Amino acid sequence: xxxxxxxxxxxxxxxxxxxALGARDLQVVExxxxxxxxxxxxxxQVEVVLLDLGLPGMDGLKTLTELRRFSEVPVIVLTARDQxxxxxxxxxxxxxxxxxxxxxxxxxxxxxxxxxxxxxxPKSGPTSVRHGELVIDLENRHVMLAGMPVHLTKTELSLxxxxxxxxxxxxxxxxxxxxxxxxxxxxxxxxxxxYIRQLRQKLGDDAAGPRLILTEPGIGYRWIADDERS
Amino acid sequence: VRASVGRTLAVDALxxxxxxxxxxxxxxxxxxxxxxxxxxxxLAVVISSLRxxxxxxxxxxxxxxxxxFFFTPxxxxxEVDRASDLVAGAVFLVTAVIxxxxxxxxxxxxxxxxxxxxxxxxxxxxxxxxxxxESPNDVASSSAAxxxxxxxxxxxxxxxxxxxxxxxxxxxxxxxSRTIVRVGDVEVDLVLGALxxxxxxxxxxxxxxxxxxxxxxxxRLEIEARDARIRAEVSQSRAGFLxxxxxxxxxxxxxxxxxxxxxxxxxxxxxxxxxxELSDTLVDETExxxxxxxxxxxxxxxxxxxxxxxxxxxxxxxxxxxxVRRLRPLARAHRIRLAIDEDLPPAGVxxxxxxxxxxxLLENALHYAPPGSEITISARRTGDMIEVRVSDHGPGIPxxxxxxxxxxxxxxxxxxxxxxxxxxxxxxxxxxxxxxxRAWCEExxxxxxxxxxxxxxxxxxxxxxxxx
Numbered sequence: 001x002x003x004x005x006x007x008x009x010x011x012x013x014x015x016x017x018x019x020a021l022g023a024r025d026l027q028v029v030e031x032x033x034x035x036x037x038x039x040x041x042x043x044x045q046v047e048v049v050l051l052d053l054g055l056p057g058m059d060g061l062k063t064l065t066e067l068r069r070f071s072e073v074p075v076i077v078l079t080a081r082d083q084x085x086x087x088x089x090x091x092x093x094x095x096x097x098x099x100x101x102x103x104x105x106x107x108x109x110x111x112x113x114x115x116x117x118x119x120x121x122p123k124s125g126p127t128s129v130r131h132g133e134l135v136i137d138l139e140n141r142h143v144m145l146a147g148m149p150v151h152l153t154k155t156e157l158s159l160x161x162x163x164x165x166x167x168x169x170x171x172x173x174x175x176x177x178x179x180x181x182x183x184x185x186x187x188x189x190x191x192x193x194x195y196i197r198q199l200r201q202k203l204g205d206d207a208a209g210p211r212l213i214l215t216e217p218g219i220g221y222r223w224i225a226d227d228e229r230s
Numbered sequence: 231v232r233a234s235v236g237r238t239l240a241v242d243a244l245x246x247x248x249x250x251x252x253x254x255x256x257x258x259x260x261x262x263x264x265x266x267x268x269x270x271x272x273l274a275v276v277i278s279s280l281r282x283x284x285x286x287x288x289x290x291x292x293x294x295x296x297x298x299f300f301f302t303p304x305x306x307x308x309e310v311d312r313a314s315d316l317v318a319g320a321v322f323l324v325t326a327v328i329x330x331x332x333x334x335x336x337x338x339x340x341x342x343x344x345x346x347x348x349x350x351x352x353x354x355x356x357x358x359x360x361x362x363x364e365s366p367n368d369v370a371s372s373s374a375a376x377x378x379x380x381x382x383x384x385x386x387x388x389x390x391x392x393x394x395x396x397x398x399x400x401x402x403x404x405x406x407s408r409t410i411v412r413v414g415d416v417e418v419d420l421v422l423g424a425l426x427x428x429x430x431x432x433x434x435x436x437x438x439x440x441x442x443x444x445x446x447x448x449x450r451l452e453i454e455a456r457d458a459r460i461r462a463e464v465s466q467s468r469a470g471f472l473x474x475x476x477x478x479x480x481x482x483x484x485x486x487x488x489x490x491x492x493x494x495x496x497x498x499x500x501x502x503x504x505x506x507e508l509s510d511t512l513v514d515e516t517e518x519x520x521x522x523x524x525x526x527x528x529x530x531x532x533x534x535x536x537x538x539x540x541x542x543x544x545x546x547x548x549x550x551x552x553x554v555r556r557l558r559p560l561a562r563a564h565r566i567r568l569a570i571d572e573d574l575p576p577a578g579v580x581x582x583x584x585x586x587x588x589x590x591l592l593e594n595a596l597h598y599a600p601p602g603s604e605i606t607i608s609a610r611r612t613g614d615m616i617e618v619r620v621s622d623h624g625p626g627i628p629x630x631x632x633x634x635x636x637x638x639x640x641x642x643x644x645x646x647x648x649x650x651x652x653x654x655x656x657x658x659x660x661x662x663x664x665x666x667x668r669a670w671c672e673e674x675x676x677x678x679x680x681x682x683x684x685x686x687x688x689x690x691x692x693x694x695x696x697x698x
Contacts, residue, residue: 010481010484010485012482012485012511012514012515012518013481013484013485013488015485015507015511016485016488016489016492016508016511017488019489019492019500019504019507019508020488020489020491020492020508022504023492023499023500023504054477078484080476080477080480101480101483101484102480102483102484102486102487102488103484103487103488104487104491105488105491105492105495106491106495108488
């Protein structure tokens with residue numbers, strides 16, 4: 001039985017979530033404040049945390065920072081639509097994903113499942129990824145599309161690797177820049193825009209109806225291909 | 231001008247004649263000799279010099295004549311027998327003139343020092359008042375009066391930017407002969423009195439105007455800084471208000487969508503009591519949203535000035551009871567007690583507005599009162615008014631905050647933004663005021679907050695104004 005910790009100050013929403021998640025055979029543990037949530041996360045075996053960013057008192061971001069001092073448990077933050085900046089801060093502070101309020105429970109469950117699938121992170125990642133006619137050989141750093149080799153620059157390849165090895169996970173601009181360009185970078189999201197566009201072109205993806213790379217405007221990118229891994 | 235100069239000359243001459251004449255009379259009566267007479271007459275010259283150099287010189291001349299005529303042999307004539315007496319007379323005249331000049335000069339210096347001090351005091355006083363933030367109009371009037379006084383002006387007008395002050399004969403200020411001194415945004419127009427400004431006076435005037443201009447600049451900078459501070463505070467509280475309103479509107483929506491989407495996708499898998507609980511959530515949260523929307527719309531209507539109460543006789547216990555029934559879902563953990571006299575006369579109020587007032591006050595109390603505590607709604611008659619109190623045993627409200635909680639932007643603690651408090655009380659005050667009443671806040675005996683309002687009793691409200 002998977003245990004899910006809900007840290008949310010609004011009692012009616014907690015009640016609705018308890019019912020909705022409970023009916024899906026998830027065990028629900030509830031906390032109404034950041035402090036209570038931290039205590040429960042430390043005391044219980046918890047597989048996923050749903051964390052409201054707009055908590056009174058100790059806010060969600062502070063709670064997340066404290067939580068990350070002692071736990072790597074996947075965290076999905078619940079945010080309001082006008083808290084774009086908070087979303088990015090939470091993801092950079094170690095949140096795994098976010099859901100915008102008000103949300104459909106199905107959407108929340110999909111995010112919870114995706115997060116659970118990703119963890120625990122396998123020690124050795126896949127050596128090759130196949131999606132339709134696209135084959136990415138991570139070991140030999142080689143990409144084929146419809147049997148033809150795709151020529152990628154070093155930076156493009158590094159960006160693709162980072163995305164592919166974090167399937168489904170939302171990677172923020174800052175994370176990608178530091179990972180691909182180096183620790184001195186972090187605010188140059190225009191670089192990313194250019195390189196993502198080139199990658200999409202070379203891999204035959206379309207920004208309007210993406211099958212490989214999904215843009216989360218103002219936040220980051222996600223590798224969404226439903227691929228085969230080996 | 232000539233007339234006045236003539237008048238001062240006449241006064242000088244008169245003083246010199248009187249002093250020397252009186253002295254001579256006394257000396258003659260005392261039968262004084264030449265030496266004593268010369269010394270005493272010198273004293274008369276010194277005294278005359280205190281009046282002015284001219285007066286001193288006249289006294290010296292008259293003193294010489296008096297010495298010669300009355301005390302130098304042959305007396306009774308202006309003739310002089312001995313050469314030594316001639317020399318003595320000349321020495322007397324020269325000494326008297328020199329002493330007179332020195333004394334007059336000293337006196338002028340003393341007078342100037344006194345004036346400089348007055349000028350300096352005036353400057354310090356006026357500039358300080360400007361810098362302290364007094365109204366430029368007031369300081370301009372004081373400045374005009376002070377300058378008129380200092381320089382014996384006929385009229386004076388002082389402008390600090392748009393502020394303006396007058397002293398003296400205003401009509402003369404349109405004369406083309408007026409003097410204008412302008413530094414920065416300070417302009418002084420003056421019409422001179424009897425005397426022209428000396429070079430020194432002009433320097434003093436310029437320095438005074440320059441000091442005022444500098445002070446006025448500083449005054450304006452401070453006003454601008456204060457305005458900027460106020461604008462920043464207002465925009466910050468507006469932003470806080472907006473974020474509280476959007477948070478409040480979104481919170482019930484999150485529960486509604488979560489409950490509704492669960493019901494839609496899991497209809498078969500849910501136990502009846504779970505379905506019941508989710509449906510309760512839907513209804514409760516929809517009502518919460520409705521109350522919030524009513525408040526937000528109410529506030530915009532109040533702001534637009536579209537509040538027109540239609541007073542009718544309304545029973546307070548009915549209104550309180552209705553509010554308790556509507557908020558029952560929120561009040562599961564509280565005890566609510568109604569303490570309203572059965573024979574309480576009805577109030578003359580708009581019933582719809584009164585419902586909103588009761589709902590907002592009760593929701594506010596439920597929000598702050600700890601679970602399990604008692605909330606009391608009481609009402610009584612005092613004179614022509616009906617007083618209603620909603621008392622809780624929550625944390626209470628500090629004295630200093632008791633007026634501010636009715637301000638639409640104010641939330642007393644960080645938790646308050648969760649249920650729309652801060653908006654609700656602002657609406658209460660607006661609605662109560664529209665119904666010719668008053669809303670306030672006091673301490674509950676034994677601790678906690680009591681929000682109270684009074685509205686006119688029905689029989690009073692329905693009489694025309696002035697009949698009671």
